[in-house]
Amino acid sequence: MHGSGAEISREVFWNIVGPGFPTEQVVLYVLALGAFLLFFRGLAKSGFFTRLKVAANAKGTEVDRLNGPWDRFWYMVIDVFGHRKILREPYQGVFHFLIFWGFIALLITTAIVFLQADFIYPIWHVWFMKDGFYLGLSLFADVFGGLLIIGILMALARRYVIKPKWLDEKGEDNVILWFILAIVVTGFIVEALRIQATEVDPTSPMNPYIWFSPVGRTIAFLFSGMSEAALRDTHVVMWWTHVLGALGFIVFIAYSKLIHIFMTPVNIFLRPETPQPALKAMPPEMFENAETFGIHNIEEFSWKDIVDGEACMRCGRCVEVCPAFGTDKPLKPRDVIQDMRTYVSEKAKLAVDADGKYHIIPDEEYTGPALIGDGISKDTIWACTTCMACVEACPAYILQFPKLIELRRYMVMMESDFPAEVLDVFKGMENNSNPWSIGAHMRADWAKDLDVPVLSEKGEAEYLFYVGCAGAFDDLNKKVAVSLAKLFKAAGLDFAILGTEEGCCGDSAKKIGNEYVYQALAMANIETFNAYNVSKIITMCPHGYNTLKYDYKDLGGNYDVYHYTEILDKLIKQGKITLKQPVPELGTMTYHDSCYLGRYNNVYKQPRDILKSLNSGPVVEMASHHAKSFCCGAGGGRMWMEEDLGTRINQKRTNE
Ligand code: SF4
Ligand code: SF4
Structure with a gap:
């Protein structure tokens, strides 16, 4: 009897288990036990445990995801x-x-x-x-x-x-x-x-x-x-x-x-502690001791990279928001994770002995499909703009694109395998500390006749205005640098620039995968910053902002870094910058959330507040904005590469 006789209730196993020995009930429990045993057998057969074994033996950089x-x-x-x-x-x-x-x-x-x-x-x-x-x-x-x-x-x-x-x-x-x-x-x-x-x-x-x-x-x-x-x-x-x-x-x-x-x-x-995707600098000593750079073998990823593959539910949210996929490039972040998982499974079959012991297969003995090229196509690897939309959207907190950058590191530093047009960019960065190869001695030309304070003359200042390559060499951005210098001066801000002592921040080199060039550029800047006891930095470009604020920490550069919109917004709110009259000819205004300012650093409000403070035309939002903003297509070093697959990302954004 599977009921109490209570009036307001029901008999459990009504019509199934009769009086006497509960045969059906016993059958049910035997079947349930069998189902659970088959569940674990299924995990083993589908390679789940061997993939975890590969993760446990992964050689990649240690990641601490158990703190707190x-x-x-x-x-x-x-x-x-x-x-x-x-x-x-x-x-x-x-x-x-x-x-x-x-x-x-x-x-x-x-x-x-x-x-x-x-x-x-x-x-x-x-x-x-x-x-x-x-x-x-x-x-x-x-x-x-x-x-x-x-x-x-x-x-x-x-x-x-x-x-x-x-x-x-x-x-x-x-x-x-x-x-x-x-x-x-x-x-x-x-x-x-x-x-x-x-x-x-x-x-x-x-x-x-x-x-x-x-x-x-x-x-x-x-x-x-x-x-x-x-x-x-x-x-x-x-x-x-x-x-x-x-x-x-x-x-x-x-x-x-x-x-x-x-x-x-x-x-x-096991999620990362900050929304900043973990793309750690390679330890500098690696350049002297390591036999290989970047990743071309699945075991070279970290254990967490491999566990990511098990957590992916193939929901496709990362694909939906990926600007590369949205413009018909052969990149679906979900498939990158799934292809890696497939690759781990295939490799695990060879790497785990019949007795369950794991051994690493030396490259020369491995004859299966290659991770780069066969597992994940090169066009896929180069299509990423590092916009972080995938990471932001992923409900499983998977870091998709940093894995692609690791593959780029191998391709660039071990195989010299990168889009041909990038070669001049690397040369420019190495020889003149800017991707355009413009003479480094011209870096401060934009500031001529503006009486902008320079640290070598001024000695010290509360803020270093780090102009960056675009502000120093690109005609359109030079106008922004000039305007900012004028505004900072008008507001009485204690600032100075480095002039010709400034160097490229190295973001593009890092994201293209040339960690060697990146670290050389970053270390040169850090030495200069430290020589002038710099503690607060204002940047113009969102990429430089993110690089100086987070990436330089890995190399010992710890600074309070601000984007200029944060500073301008503060100065306006303090009444140190006032607009004498509205500028009606500005018309309707909108604001493009840069990936590296918005998704990477959560700076959304200040730029909009500045536009509103102009008290001029209306400020409207585009279809994609804030955390769902659509990339401009230039990040991840894509600025320097031809975009010959699909349609142009910046065109799609401009159409919005
Ligand atoms: S959003 Fe995350 S869980 Fe969903 S498919 Fe992409 S990687 Fe997998
Ligand atoms: S970072 Fe952006 S471009 Fe790269 S895979 Fe993610 S969504 Fe696509």
């Missing part, structure tokens, strides 16, 4: 249960939220029923699943089960009707949705058959409470003409169909992307 474990834990809990990132996309966010919470609710309900019928009642003869608690539980399970079905239908509509072009087309994605739908629908049919047989009769003590199972009750109308015998027979068939489906689903998880149910929360726990 409690903070990480609570962040993960809020993120997973609150869908912090997933809900940023309304349609996908809502259906995932409904499916997720529907699943959780049904899991909780199943656990309570299991606890009641298989532990508490058999051991202590206590039946707590009754009266108000039972009715509440029944309503809870029905409502959330119904919401789960709505979520699945929305997901199916996206797959079959909306069909966004960035959606993955794998067969298992369809199977997952239909599988879940079948399990939930058969569950409701089982409930409806029981309700029709035991609760619809007005003399049933449960009849007044029948609508506490709103979905089951509604479906029960379909069975209203059936005899009790037919109801019972159909119920048995549907019950076993439902149970076998649910157990089969447990096994299926191990073979499908559903493993993300476990691995995505793990990856959220």
Whole structure:
């Protein structure tokens, strides 16, 4: 007997387990045990454990992702249960939220029923699943089960009707949705058959409470003409169909992307501490000791890079926002992660012995497909603008593009394999400390006749105005440098420039993969900054801003770095810069969120406040703005490369 005899309750295993020995119940538990064993066998067969073994033996730079474990834990809990990132996309966010919470609710309900019928009642003869608690539980399970079905239908509509072009087309994605739908629908049919047989009769003590199972009750109308015998027979068939489906689903998880149910929360726990993607400088001593630079073998990635592959749910959010994909380049960040995962699996088959021991395969013994070229195409590697849209969008906190930069490092520093047009850029940086190869002695020409203070003459200043290569050499940007110098002077700011002592920040070299040139440029600047005891720096270019603020720290350069918009905004708000009269000819204004200022550094408000303070034309937003801003196409060194695949990224942005 799996019921207390309480009037407001239900018999667990109604119509399944009869009096006497509970054979069906035992069969159920044997099957459940088998499903869990098959789940672990599935993990082994799908290479999950061997991939983790490769991760454990990975040689890449150590990353510490276990500091502050409690903070990480609570962040993960809020993120997973609150869908912090997933809900940023309304349609996908809502259906995932409904499916997720529907699943959780049904899991909780199943656990309570299991606890009641298989532990508490058999051991202590206590039946707590009754009266108000039972009715509440029944309503809870029905409502959330119904919401789960709505979520699945929305997901199916996206797959079959909306069909966004960035959606993955794998067969298992369809199977997952239909599988879940079948399990939930058969569950409701089982409930409806029981309700029709035991609760619809007005003399049933449960009849007044029948609508506490709103979905089951509604479906029960379909069975209203059936005899009790037919109801019972159909119920048995549907019950076993439902149970076998649910157990089969447990096994299926191990073979499908559903493993993300476990691995995505793990990856959220292991997330990077700042939104700054970890693209660590190579330790300078590596240039003397290391035999190879960058990455061309999967084991050369860090363990975290490999774990990222396990957490990727192939949701495609990173593809949707990728400007390279959006302009028909052969780059889908999701596929980079998935291709790496496939590559790890293939390599793991060779790297793990029959007895389970891992050994690294020397390059000369490895004859399989190459990671660069075969696994991930070179066009894919060069298409990235490092805009960080993928990282920002990824609900699993995966760092996609830093992996591409590691591959570029190998290609550039080991193989001299890079787009031909970049060669002159490297030469310019090495010989004249600017990518245009303009004589370094002309770096301060923009400031001629402006009486801009120079540190070598002034000795010290509160702020170093680091102009950067664009401000020093590009005609359009020179005008910005001139205007800024005039504004700083008008506001009485204590600042100075380095003049011809300034060097290229090295951002493009770093992102193209030439860490050697980057570090040479960065170290030269750091030495100069330190010689003048520089502590506060104002930059013009968002790339220089990010490089000086974060990347130089890896090389010992620690400074308070500000973008000029932060300084101007402050000076305006302090009343040190005032606009005498509006400038109506400016017309309608908009602001392009640079990737390196916005997504990388969260500077969104100050530039807009400056525009508004002009008190001139209206300030409007483009279709993509703030964290969803669309890249200009010049980052990641793409500024210096031909864009001969697809359409131009800057054209698409300009059209907006
Ligand atoms: S990398 Fe992240 S955003 Fe891209 S498909 Fe995987 S989980 Fe989704
Ligand atoms: S950083 Fe930007 S361009 Fe590169 S893969 Fe990510 S979204 Fe695409």
